[in-house]
Amino acid sequence: MTVTSVSGPAPARPSAITRFLHRHEGWRGHLLLAPALILMTVAIIGPMWMTLMMSTWTVRGFDIIVTPGLANYTAMANNPMFPVLIWRTLEIALTCTIVTVVLVYPVAYFLAFQTGRSKAIWLLVLTLPFWTSYLLRVFAWRVVLGNEGAINSGLMSLGVISEPLSWLLYSQTAVTIVLAHSWAAFAIVPIFVSLEKINRSYLEAAADLGDTPARRFWRITFPLSLPGVVAAFIMMFVPTMGEYITPIMVGGPDSMMVGNLVQAMYGPMANWPAGAALAVVMMITIGLASLAFVGLNRLVQR
């Protein structure tokens, strides 16, 4: 047998960068991450570091004294207003997070299990309110909740009440309602995704092993959707904790949140270091609360 060598064109020699990237898989990932990482370092870590630094400074008259110290923190600890404010903020954020997650879970369930082919349309419908600006939505709520608003005038014309429910607008209730509505889509999506991910054969297996639909929900569906519930908690809790526009627009004197005070410190009160210290305390509170959610999830999941 004769062997004829068939030689095509010689293989092109790859460039040094190509060869390096071909060999080192890890670097390919790093290279892809680089733009976002650089942006995050500059735009997040930087300002956070500055805030942390500034929180150790103090203000005397119109001057900022840059000698580091804990004066802002001790002042906060000694002023009873701050714990009250932080508790109230926590209360509002937690209430609207819990209420929203509970209300939104069945919606996400419906989306994941019931809709079939119209899923995309339903998702679109659910995000419809978010096509308008945040401010417009808050204004719309003023129209709904106000003394002359849809709810009050509706109830009065039906004769259920004789004068407008004054606690509806400019109150903590109003802030909670508006916040819950504003962030609802952020709660639906993670729950929907975690429900959608559940392998349908687990549900069939549970039914096959004798579970009624209700039992199966509590033994299989709900535990498997918990990561989504926790994600929904965090996705809602974090932004609502930092809210300051909604309390201004629909809140009353009893519904000022920490965000409002931070804003005031940086604005009219011109005490940036104190505002920075408050922001740091907020970050720690949010961090701890989020950790608690994650820990709770671990505990349930074992």
Next chain:
Amino acid sequence: MISLRNVNKAFGRVQAVRDVSLEIAKGEFFSLLGASGSGKTTLLRMIAGFESVTSGKILIDGQEIQDSPPHLRPINMVFQNYAIFPHLNVRDNIAYGLQRLGTPKAEQARMVDAMLEMIALPGYGDRRATQLSGGQMQRVALARALILKPKVLLLDEPLGALDKQLREQMQLELRSLQRQLGITFILVTHDQEEALTLSDRVAVMENGAVIQVDTPAGLYDHPTNRAVAAFVGSMNFFDATVHGQGDAYRAEIAGLGPQRLNGQAGARQDGARVLVAIRPESLTLSPTAPEAPQPSVQGRITARQYMGGRQMLHVAVEGRAAPVAVSIVAQRGDDPWDGSEGRPVWLTWGPGAISLLDAE
């Protein structure tokens, strides 16, 4: 024990299962064999209760169950992907069905331990389900279903995801487990070898319909139509015409010549076009013309496939486009067929080698 009566299933305009009627006996190992899309899985899911029947009845011990939800049927299932609950450990997976029944905790633990022993995974109770290998998950899925002592166990391609060696081992184990427990097993598979090895009886499905139900030997030796003959094992098909009448029937087979028929012609008319099927291992080869009056034909070897224990020789004969496949036992040492391509050869066959099928 379990009866299907004229069961139909339509998904919109697609008829997935057509008029299936089956009687499966208590303690029988029954298989539904078919290619993907043949309706076998849909049929199994209807028995389990995951699909409703469009029409027809499903009975267990004479009781109609086709309209009861899956959790009320005395049937359990081993799923194709095992469906082991990922958030529970092995013990809780196996005890899943018991927990609902309110079996005392100590009794549950004892039963689970016995099950773990049976599936040869003792001490695995506290493992996370996600730490198991495919073969282990398969056993856990089996234990989880069997602990409830179902009347019928359904298995949806349970061995499909395992590698060949493990699959053969699990086949043996499944078979002996089924014998030991005496529970009716209904297995869905596309693997004809698996169906033949495991089952007491096999239903071959095509296009949603059952085309033959028989024992493995019956299917292999007496396929009643071309699809079954082609699907189970390999087969040579020849066009043929039936001639004669009374007891003196013969077939004129393209490529093989005339062949006397011993009552196989049935009620076929003189001149009827039929299909003759001969298994590759029912043919023998000899390098010289046979002396005996047995039928033979001369051909030429065109190709040879060595397959370890056996080898397949392809023999071109006159009057037939495709070569005839002949399977023979491979010789150790000096193989007389080594390098035999192009050599003339005589094909012979016995009177029992021929199956007569209707031509399409």
